[in-house]
Amino acid sequence: MASPRSGGPADAERARDAALRFCDAEYPEATTVILGGSSSTGKRTPTSDIDILLIAPPSTFERRNGSPTSEARVTHHDGERFDVFAYTVEGYREWAERDFASLRPVLPVLLTEGIPLRTGDEFSELRRWSADRLAPGPRPTAHQLALRRYAVTDLIDDLTDAMDELVSAAIRADLLRGLGELALLSSGAWLGSGKWLSRRLRAFDPESADALAAFARERDHREAVRVAAALLDRLGGRVDEDFVR
Incomplete structure (x- = not known):
């Protein structure tokens, strides 16, 4: 049996379960939850954290007293380290546009290549929008x-x-x-x-x-x-x- 953070299907399943428990505890209103990074591929190492992209309503961010549309944080829960990217639909689009402009689209790649753990009504449209923008590749002059x-x-x-x-x-x-x-x-x-x-x-x-x-x-x-x-x-x-x- 694989040990924690040793990679493989069992470890990937543990990461998925940990991500959902974390979101239930910290972001219960989240409608879309995506697991990304090495946690989504079963290739975690002993120092890997769990990358999560989530979409939540504005009330989530009002309640947390942060930005009205987004929150990026590193935090610990149940012995795991989480790298969290939390947005409203509008906040996701805003920050994704910044990613595209920088030629390093972290959020769109996470959304399109990560594992959906929970999908709200906005998920399909955001993933399609992101995939369409990613497909041509960067266009530097x-x-x-x-x-x-x-x-x-x-x-x-x-x-x-x-x-x-x-x-x-x-x-x-x-x-x-x-x-x-x-x-x-x-x-x-x-x-x-x-x-x-x-x-x-x-x-x-x-x-x-x-x-x-x-x-x-x-x-x-x-x-x-x-x-x-x-x-x-x-x-x-x-x-x-x-x-x-």
Whole structure:
């Protein structure tokens, strides 16, 4: 039998039960409850929390004395850590639009890919709206992509000249994310952060993911610069000419 947070069907079932108990206790008026993240896929680790997206009436938020349309919080219940995204229908649309504008649609992905534990009248329409917006992928302009290439070019030059160990580490971290995001957008994929950047990159551009992993593990300074520069070449190349940001 699987132990708690060990992954697998039994753990996924425990996560679903815990999510419903939590919502019954904290958000009894919620009409739609979605379980997301690793809890929805049966791939929880010992440090995984339970991601929940819920839709509730305005009275829920008035009662909780928070925003009139939304509440995002991290809390603990029955030995589990919950990452909660709670909205009215209007609040969900507002924050989803912000997600789309940032090119990192966390809420729409959660709604469309998560497991519905409870579905109200609004669920089907919101999921269809979200799916329709997600389907085409991000549409960055040529200038937006060039701006990202410019930023990566600058970071590669900074890394080339970096002498201090801490400075080098900071630049490498920025460069890892900058190259990863550029690769995702160049592949027509929405952005992700942290582990989701690597997961999405593995799914949409495995070659860039392998190159980024090689950059991350490379200890030789000059070789790390070479690997980063080669990946940038694959993604459109350096921006060295005069550039208006």
